[in-house]
Amino acid sequence: MSEAHRESSSSPMGDLATLSAGPKRTETLRARRSPLAHVDRQLELLRNVNLESTQFGGDFQRAIASCNPAGLKAEKIETLQLNLGRLCNMTCRHCHVDAGPDRWREVMDRETVDACIDLLAKVDPETVDLTGGAPELNPNFRYLVDECVSGGKHIIDRCNLTVLLLRRNEDLPKWLASRGVEIVCSLPHHRQRNTDAQRGEGAFDKSIKALRRLNDVGYGRGDPTKRLTLMVNPVGAFLAADQCALQQEWTRSLRENHGVTFDNLSALNNMPISRYLEWLETSGNLTSYMKTLVTAFNPATVARLMCRSTLSVGWDGKVYDCDFNQMLEMPLRTPEGDAINVSELPVEHLLGRRVKTGRHCFGCTAGAGSSCGGAIDG
């Protein structure tokens, strides 16, 4: 892929560009009654981007067929990803969930949590990946973690860091450490101005404070039972920079400037969904970003797309191929067309199922690829 399509990991120009052009903190689409709060409008917007001149005409099915004639199918379930709700203490501009403090009604209830625990026994994934919103704000979070620990699962908590500073969560770093939970922390940038531009003033300082608390209980210090991964994303209309280069840059910057350490870094592409889609449209970047994604299609990523090895459950119990399909309301359906609920999932039909795709999928196959585990190719 062209380097011009990638965000620079170190160039001051790349940094300055993101400052003027990058997304800013906002309110949820729902709270602003934005038309894009409706998924149909998001899908229509994506469909209407003129990608005729790009390879595959912007058709993801054609892109997949070019390297995998059998199409995209689920092969195994290594990871069960549970989205515990849209509630979050922040409202970042790039959020693909449209999460925020006003989404308190959309939180997974105990009955659905128990159905997910039942599903664990049936599909036996290696990893349970807890996401949101801020999963720690779900009142059933600790109950669910303990149930997963009893089942011998590797657990990932996708944490926005600032949530750890809430009074009710003061003991959470120690509590998670005692259970061997891996913490994957999202932090857009190692520089204050870039992170605050996307997450709101003060977000960076709070994140550093939270990282110190995690370091204090042993996270991010090389102990495999207390793994701390940072998940970073471009603050603008770019692809993620090279993951290895970013890891070196972030390790040095966070250690030297703030005295904090982490174990691993995952770099993600922003998905053209929800609030990031809104920012792309209003900033005039939508067509160029979609062209960048399609042009950078990398066939080497297809074998390891996360939908091939993941099952995703939404806060209301509906089941999806991945978290992004969840946000675009593309659930697994019965032959009659009804969305399947986790409590009635026919697990014998999960493997070999055809994955639902759309133009947003080019976000996963662009450049080095992108998944909840970071880059796919390389």
Ligand code: SF4
């Ligand atoms: S912290 Fe994560 S879930 Fe919450 S608003 Fe920001 S991007 Fe969305």
Ligand code: SF4
């Ligand atoms: S968006 Fe989901 S379904 Fe599409 S390629 Fe990515 S992981 Fe697979």
